[in-house]
Amino acid sequence: MNTIIEPFKIKVVEPIYFNTKEQRLQRIKEAHYNAFLLKSKDVLIDLLTDSGTSAMSSNQWAGIMQGDESYAGSPSFFRFESAVQDITGMSVVIPTHQGRAAEKILFSITGGPGKVFISNTLFDTTRANIEYSGAIGIDLVCEEGKYPHIPAPFKGNMDVVALRKIIAEHGAKNLAMVIMTVTNNSGGGQPVSMQNIREVKQVCVEHNILFFIDACRFAENAYFIKIREEEFKDKSIQEIANEMFSYADGCTMSAKKDAFANIGGFLALRTNDLAQACRNLLVITEGFPTYGGLAGRDLEAIAIGLYEVMEESYLYYRITSMEYLTKKLVEAGVPVMLPAGGHAVYLDAKEFLLHIPSHEYPGQALVCALYAEGGVRGVEIGSFMFGKYDDHGKLIPAPLELVRLAIPRRVYTQSHIDYVAEVVIHVFKNRQSIKGLQIIEEELLLRHFTAKLDLID
Numbered sequence: 001m002n003t004i005i006e007p008f009k010i011k012v013v014e015p016i017y018f019n020t021k022e023q024r025l026q027r028i029k030e031a032h033y034n035a036f037l038l039k040s041k042d043v044l045i046d047l048l049t050d051s052g053t054s055a056m057s058s059n060q061w062a063g064i065m066q067g068d069e070s071y072a073g074s075p076s077f078f079r080f081e082s083a084v085q086d087i088t089g090m091s092v093v094i095p096t097h098q099g100r101a102a103e104k105i106l107f108s109i110t111g112g113p114g115k116v117f118i119s120n121t122l123f124d125t126t127r128a129n130i131e132y133s134g135a136i137g138i139d140l141v142c143e144e145g146k147y148p149h150i151p152a153p154f155k156g157n158m159d160v161v162a163l164r165k166i167i168a169e170h171g172a173k174n175l176a177m178v179i180m181t182v183t184n185n186s187g188g189g190q191p192v193s194m195q196n197i198r199e200v201k202q203v204c205v206e207h208n209i210l211f212f213i214d215a216c217r218f219a220e221n222a223y224f225i226k227i228r229e230e231e232f233k234d235k236s237i238q239e240i241a242n243e244m245f246s247y248a249d250g251c252t253m254s255a256k257k258d259a260f261a262n263i264g265g266f267l268a269l270r271t272n273d274l275a276q277a278c279r280n281l282l283v284i285t286e287g288f289p290t291y292g293g294l295a296g297r298d299l300e301a302i303a304i305g306l307y308e309v310m311e312e313s314y315l316y317y318r319i320t321s322m323e324y325l326t327k328k329l330v331e332a333g334v335p336v337m338l339p340a341g342g343h344a345v346y347l348d349a350k351e352f353l354l355h356i357p358s359h360e361y362p363g364q365a366l367v368c369a370l371y372a373e374g375g376v377r378g379v380e381i382g383s384f385m386f387g388k389y390d391d392h393g394k395l396i397p398a399p400l401e402l403v404r405l406a407i408p409r410r411v412y413t414q415s416h417i418d419y420v421a422e423v424v425i426h427v428f429k430n431r432q433s434i435k436g437l438q439i440i441e442e443e444l445l446l447r448h449f450t451a452k453l454d455l456i457d
């Protein structure tokens with residue numbers, strides 16, 4: 001049997017609204033060619049992000065009703081705490097309103113001027129929080145991870161040789177920590193192998209450097225380990241997750257990803273060393289330690305979601321769905337990142353739009369074209385998101401120009417995905433008509449959220 005059956009039945013539905021191409025051309029112009037500035041009602045299939053967009057299960061909704069909203073000592077917190085401890089093996093569990101709040105707290109304490117953070121690839125909010133503290137972030141993804149079209153099983157791995165080199169250059173004492181992002185979101189949702197986690201941990205131990213995991217997609221990463229790393233083929237997802245976390249001193253997590261929650265996150269720590277300082281900041285920025293930035297009901301939904309996400313029938317459906325969309329696009333000649341990532345399909349905008357140079361933001365131009373053509377909203381991960389300027393104000397382009405089509409968890413069915421494939425293929429066939437963009441207004445940090453652009457004629 002080849003059909004991928006969604007491992008759920010639908011109990012509640014939400015309408016989506018249809019509009020015409022003319023209307024969409026008008027909407028994207030009004031949004032200054034920045035898809036973040038569109039109204040979601042004007043989007044047909046929203047693949048902007050898989051963050052906070054999951055459909056919760058009937059069990060999670062039941063948990064919402066059970067949420068206890070006591071200010072201190074709520075049973076919902078203890079259920080949440082015990083789920084996080086069970087999966088991560090870490091004793092200190094600090095709830096935050098989302099992942100970046102955990103980052104902000106952690107980096108305020110461990111970062112600052114002169115400090116260096118090393119990662120396979122830092123996610124945008126992670127990098128922003130590091131830089132905001134005055135520290136710098138360095139990405140050291142492995143060589144395979146730099147070539148979008150060459151498939152390899154673990155393109156999210158960190159380059160361990162480069163890691164040793166950078167530590168020697170900066171001096172171990174200046175290293176705040178090494179952060180492994182699983183799966184590597186900004187690097188194409190590509191997984192990190194257990195082997196690589198072990199090797200990086202070994203280097204951290206040798207140099208006495210903290211090792212943290214950015215755990216947003218821990219279950220997707222664990223599933224990839226199970227199917228691609230021989231040693232783990234008979235292990236359960238939870239056993240694999242347990243081992244991944246066993247090497248880390250702590251982790252940050254956005255529950256908006258692999259916990260099927262619409263909001264939430266946490267910081268977990270293995271020892272009490274940083275706990276007091278983190279909790280102090282938590283109380284002044286998020287809330288009391290037994291709710292952090294969350295309502296009791298959210299803590300319940302997360303506690304339940306963290307287990308649901310590790311169900312193999314779900315992970316099979318999830319990963320196979322990405323492969324299904326990728327295969328359709330590849331067959332039509334569309335340049336995509338290979339192999340398929342865990343939460344998204346990434347179009348290679350540089351190859352897709354050979355006639356648009358980096359400084360005219362090919363990824364952003366493609367995002368606008370997909371929206372105008374079919375109401376499909378993706379996000380640029382390239383020079384618009386990560387580009388910097390040199391001293392002369394000239395753009396230093398990002399290494400890759402990607403468009404991410406992130407698939408919300410348990411939200412769309414196979415026919416939605418078939419439609420997305422049709423839209424991408426249609427845009428690909430007519431790609432010569434797509435024009436580049438210029439930025440006319442931008443902020444210093446995370447400019448892609450708010451910047452305004454215009455077509456270059």
Ligand SMILES: *Cc1c(COP(=O)(O)O)cnc(C)c1O
Pocket residue numbers: 051098099100101123125126181185214216253254255256257264265
């Ligand atoms: C989403 C994400 C974050 C930030 O989490 P938020 O809940 O959006 O604040 C950090 N790291 C990675 C890898 C992410 O995907």
